[in-house]
Amino acid sequence: MKDNNVIEIKNLNKWYGDFHVLKDINLEVKKGEIIVVCGPSGSGKSTLIRCINYLEQFQEGSIVVDGIEVTDDIKKIKALREDVAMVFQHFNLFPHLSILDNLTLSPIWVKNMPKKDAIATAMKFLDRVGIAEQADKYPNQLSGGQQQRVAIARSLCKNPNIMLFDEPTSALDPEMVSEVLDVMVELAKEGRTMICVTHEMGFAKKVADRVIFMDAGQIVEENTPKKFFDNPESDRLKLFLDQILSH
Amino acid sequence: MAVYEQKQALEAPSSTKGAIHWIKENLFSSPLNTIMTLMGFGFLYIIIPPLLQWAYFDANFVGTTREQCTGDGACWVFIKMKMDMFLYGFYPETELWRLKAIVIMFVALVIGLRFIKSGKVKFGIVFSYFIISLILTAGGIFGLESVPTDKWGGLMLTIVVASVGIVFSFPIGIIVAFGRQSNLPIIRSVCVTYVEMIRGVPLITILFMSSVILPLFFPEGISFDKLLRALIGITLFQAAYVAENIRGGLQAIPKGQYEAADAIGLSYWQKMLLVILPQALKVAIPNLAGAFISLFQDTTLVLIIGLFDLLAMVRITAADSHWLGMETEGYVFVTVIFWAFCYGMSRYSNKLEKQFDTNLK
Numbered sequence: 001m002k003d004n005n006v007i008e009i010k011n012l013n014k015w016y017g018d019f020h021v022l023k024d025i026n027l028e029v030k031k032g033e034i035i036v037v038c039g040p041s042g043s044g045k046s047t048l049i050r051c052i053n054y055l056e057q058f059q060e061g062s063i064v065v066d067g068i069e070v071t072d073d074i075k076k077i078k079a080l081r082e083d084v085a086m087v088f089q090h091f092n093l094f095p096h097l098s099i100l101d102n103l104t105l106s107p108i109w110v111k112n113m114p115k116k117d118a119i120a121t122a123m124k125f126l127d128r129v130g131i132a133e134q135a136d137k138y139p140n141q142l143s144g145g146q147q148q149r150v151a152i153a154r155s156l157c158k159n160p161n162i163m164l165f166d167e168p169t170s171a172l173d174p175e176m177v178s179e180v181l182d183v184m185v186e187l188a189k190e191g192r193t194m195i196c197v198t199h200e201m202g203f204a205k206k207v208a209d210r211v212i213f214m215d216a217g218q219i220v221e222e223n224t225p226k227k228f229f230d231n232p233e234s235d236r237l238k239l240f241l242d243q244i245l246s247h
Numbered sequence: 248m249a250v251y252e253q254k255q256a257l258e259a260p261s262s263t264k265g266a267i268h269w270i271k272e273n274l275f276s277s278p279l280n281t282i283m284t285l286m287g288f289g290f291l292y293i294i295i296p297p298l299l300q301w302a303y304f305d306a307n308f309v310g311t312t313r314e315q316c317t318g319d320g321a322c323w324v325f326i327k328m329k330m331d332m333f334l335y336g337f338y339p340e341t342e343l344w345r346l347k348a349i350v351i352m353f354v355a356l357v358i359g360l361r362f363i364k365s366g367k368v369k370f371g372i373v374f375s376y377f378i379i380s381l382i383l384t385a386g387g388i389f390g391l392e393s394v395p396t397d398k399w400g401g402l403m404l405t406i407v408v409a410s411v412g413i414v415f416s417f418p419i420g421i422i423v424a425f426g427r428q429s430n431l432p433i434i435r436s437v438c439v440t441y442v443e444m445i446r447g448v449p450l451i452t453i454l455f456m457s458s459v460i461l462p463l464f465f466p467e468g469i470s471f472d473k474l475l476r477a478l479i480g481i482t483l484f485q486a487a488y489v490a491e492n493i494r495g496g497l498q499a500i501p502k503g504q505y506e507a508a509d510a511i512g513l514s515y516w517q518k519m520l521l522v523i524l525p526q527a528l529k530v531a532i533p534n535l536a537g538a539f540i541s542l543f544q545d546t547t548l549v550l551i552i553g554l555f556d557l558l559a560m561v562r563i564t565a566a567d568s569h570w571l572g573m574e575t576e577g578y579v580f581v582t583v584i585f586w587a588f589c590y591g592m593s594r595y596s597n598k599l600e601k602q603f604d605t606n607l608k
Binding site: 105 | 501503504506507508509510511512513514517521522525526529603605606
């Protein structure tokens with residue numbers, strides 16, 4: 001592994017039954033880099049980032065995250081998941097727990113943090129995403145945008161080096177997209193490594209170091225945001241950009 | 248183009264609320280509904296007055312013997328005189344204070360638990376209550392006279408069987424439900440086989456098996472307590488149903504909950520116990536309450552293996568030569584007791600449902 005690489009994906013292949021969903025993916029991510037992955041639905045972009053924290057198993061190739069080889073070894077998975085946080089499209093907050101309990105669950109049970117410290121940490125991050133006053137409510141009492149901000153705060157609570165975002169704004173009402181993106185932009189400035197699957201091209205232009213375009217299970221084009229949007233090389237990407245930017 | 252002012256919210260028209268509106272809407276909303284309402288009232292008119300006449304106005308409450316029951320109505324004297332039998336079976340009279348103490352402690356427990364916040368302390372208190380109750384009921388240590396289980400009976404036996412069945416079948420059911428969802432084929436098939444075997448057999452058969460067939464497997468001379476065998480049978484039976492109810496709850500939990508729990512680093516057991524199970528139980532509460540209520544009623548089946556629960560006590564007491572023919576009063580009394588317990592459980596489950604409802608508050 002090269003010195004400043006935090007994620008190395010080599011010749012990754014994955015099948016769902018007979019369906020070849022990821023085809024020979026190679027990707028290196030440097031520490032602190034912010035990468036946006038986009039592409040048509042079914043292109044394998046979510047599957048790719050879900051392989052990184054082993055929510056999906058893969059059949060061929062290797063992924064190394066922060067020196068941890070991604071395998072089915074329980075200890076490695078545990079270490080991996082302490083290092084990598086994920087924010088989901090549908091938030092996936094725990095509806096039976098209050099906002100505060102959602103945030104303290106992992107620190108208390110996984111990191112054995114004393115309850116008092118866990119609460120302090122949780123409140124700090126809730127404050128950061130701007131909803132500290134909702135700490136005692138339950139997830140279903142919050143709007144979609146607020147829930148997603150809570151989910152981001154929850155993933156921050158274990159102080160991960162790497163954050164994965166799986167279409168974090170796709171399930172939100174249009175009015176709420178910006179409040180979540182604002183939080184993500186703030187995070188991007190802090191030097192955490194981030195991989196975001198998203199179609200928010202404004203976000204990509206603003207903060208991404210690299211933009212990756214996937215189609216049919218493979219990486220089609222990979223470029224800096226400027227070149228990606230201004231001078232797309234492949235026809236497939238040109239068509240894609242045409243379709244999402246024409247309205 | 249135009250700009251519109253925001254409008255004030257107005258109160259609903261008065262014709263949409265109040266008692267008369269409710270009656271119109273719910274009792275006489277259509278010709279069919281009107282006929283049903285009238286038939287319902289007619290039915291109540293036929294049933295209720297004679298029942299009250301028998302059970303209250305013509306009934307006999309005072310006295311100590313059958314001869315003092317002179318009215319046409321029910322002879323509640325019978326219930327009064329046989330109350331100890333109904334409640335405690337053949338439990339020795341001199342030791343009844345032990346059972347009464349358990350009841351008093353139960354009341355204290357219910358009130359006391361309201362003031363305790365810590366879950367661990369609560370669990371500890373409830374757990375020690377069960378141990379103390381067990382010691383008090385069975386005796387044999389701490390200078391308490393031993394009361395063999397064939398002396399247990401009546402409502403007390405019903406409660407023992409039901410509560411042991413509920414308390415032990417619950418964790419077993421949870422584990423079996425988890426097992427049925429396991430990725431390990433052997434664990435899964437063991438759990439599936441267990442559930443399908445038990446569900447394919449009536450409770451009566453299981454009780455017979457536990458009382459007749461089970462002893463065949465033990466070496467001669469070792470005899471297992473009859474009640475204990477029945478308890479094991481009932482617990483294993485109930486656990487299969489609890490497992491299925493919980494499995495129903497587990498299936499209602501979206502995949503995203505598992506993934507989120509994985510993603511924040513919880514282990515399998517942490518994920519299942521902290522995230523999945525609480526939500527699954529919430530979904531399963533109505534079905535679980537149903538299963539436990541039917542268990543409470545099914546305890547009456549222990550009669551066939553020679554244990555005398557509340558219902559069996561009616562048969563025994565009404566066979567007393569002084570009180571022949573008193574079955575009606577006995578069965579009405581037992582009905583009321585069973586109804587009270589089952590209704591209480593049902594209300595409690597409603598309360599739990601509301602308590603755990605975190606959707607809209």
